[in-house]
Amino acid sequence: MSLDATRAEPHRDEARRHLEHARVSRLAQLQALDETVHTTDAYLLSEQKSAMRRVLKEIEEAFTRIDDGSYGTCQDCARPIPAERLEILPYTRYCVACQRRAT
Ligand SMILES: [Zn+2]
Numbered sequence: 001m002s003l004d005a006t007r008a009e010p011h012r013d014e015a016r017r018h019l020e021h022a023r024v025s026r027l028a029q030l031q032a033l034d035e036t037v038h039t040t041d042a043y044l045l046s047e048q049k050s051a052m053r054r055v056l057k058e059i060e061e062a063f064t065r066i067d068d069g070s071y072g073t074c075q076d077c078a079r080p081i082p083a084e085r086l087e088i089l090p091y092t093r094y095c096v097a098c099q100r101r102a103t
Contacts, residue, residue, distance in 0.1 A: 012066055012071070015062075015066055015071055015072065015086065015090060016063070016066060018086070018090035019059055019062050019063055019066070019090045019091060021090075022055075022059055022090050022091060023059045026055050026059065027054055028055070029052055030052045030053070030056070033045060033048055033049050033076050034049070034053065043084045056093065058091040058093075059090075059091045061091070061093075062090065062092075062093075064090040065093075072086060074093070074094050074095040074098055075098075076094055076095075076098035076101075076102070077095060077097070077098055078097055080095075080102060081094070081095045082095070082096075094095065
């Protein structure tokens with residue numbers, strides 16, 4: 001497998017594996033938070049839970065993008081998102097530059 005081919009067309013199975021891994025670890029974290037009965041900060045706990053659910057939703061959306069072929073393409077500038085970024089943030093919709101502009 002050549003690097004250029006990977007870059008031109010992000011490998012779907014690889015992307016699915018990354019997303020699957022991200023989903024499993026987020027679900028485990030959410031479960032752990034759900035099982036936290038005794039906490040000194042209920043507000044922080046609920047914030048953490050909703051952040052986790054937001055990420056899970058983004059992961060679901062990323063799976064949809066793999067199916068429709070738009071995965072790995074920046075939703076803003078339409079340039080390919082670098083593979084290194086997708087490895088760290090497999091559910092991201094934006095390249096670094098667009099993400100920075102958005103936040
Ligand atoms: Zn972009």
